[in-house]
Amino acid sequence: MPVSRVPSQPDRLPRLSLSQVTTFPATFADDLRVYAAAGLDGIGIWESKLGDGPDDDALAAFEASGLGSATAVPALPSILPLPRLPGPEDPRARVEAGCASIHRLAAFRPGAVLFLTGSGRGRDPDRARSLVVEGLRELAGEAELAGVRIGLEPYQRNGMEDWSIANTIGDAVSLIEEAGTPGVGIQFDVWHLWNTPDLSAEIEREARRFVGVHVGDAREPTRGWADRVLPGDGVACVPSILCALDDAGWDGFYDIEIFSDNGAFGTAYPDSLWDVDPAELVRRARDGFTRCWQERRVAA
DSSP: OOBOSOOOOOOOOOOEEEEGGGGTTSOHHHHHHHHHHTTOSEEEOBGGGGTTOOOHHHHHHHHHHTOEEOEEBOSSOBSSOOTTSOSOSOHHHHHHHHHHHHHHHHTTOOSEEEEBOOOOTTSOHHHHHHHHHHHHHHHHHHHHHHTOOEEEOOOOOSSOGGGOSOOSHHHHHHHHHHHTOTTOEEEEEHHHHTTOTTHHHHHHHHGGGEEEEEEOEEOSSOOSTTBEEOTTSSSSOHHHHHHHHHHTTOOSOEEEOOOBOBSTTSOBOTTOGGGSOHHHHHHHHHHHHHHHHHHGGGBO
């Protein structure tokens, strides 16, 4: 994406939210308090932070916070298993858990409930694809009953192929169309898609399918899947991507999502953002996004 020399014009920020994994060690209640105090517009709820339930207190606290609800992430967020993350190997059990999560999370009125395909490792590729297509159909049916949408998220293609059989927007579209589930949308994620060839053209072509946008940045060199940085601190050309999304008409939440392992997933990075005080991290995330947003119009 070439950059012009036309100065950017600051303007009003879009709706900004934080996905709860960004402040991974904090509690659900603490996230609500910190995000609202920082002036954010929304929260991306992670089911894992709700605990075992019931959710009456969490729902009451969410309603009292005044925050909107961006993309929600279920406890088991994929149809096929994910490497290094716990959960059953059986896709049938995973889809059943996903259906239950859809109904639970629907109470928080999320913009969408996110699902990945999961890894096809160890399976015949055609069989893996068939399992994903069947799973999407069932999840979509439950989502319709619950009054929410689901978003299929393509996963970073460089070195991460074992996490997903969908690594581009086009891959996700192909699966959705094969499943015959027009109600299934696409969860756009900057970190996953920033290095996709012809990304601006894909955004323009498929933005009508987007049900959520995750924003993060890519460290270079990266140290792994849980080594992401705040918007503007990496090499993902975030302003250019924000420009493409804005031009394509995206007007939903821009949901900042950062994985930065402090040992919780097996690698304790000495500069982990998860070790930063949550209020400070939210401030830095908001400031980084703001700079990227104000610079987006330099993108040709």
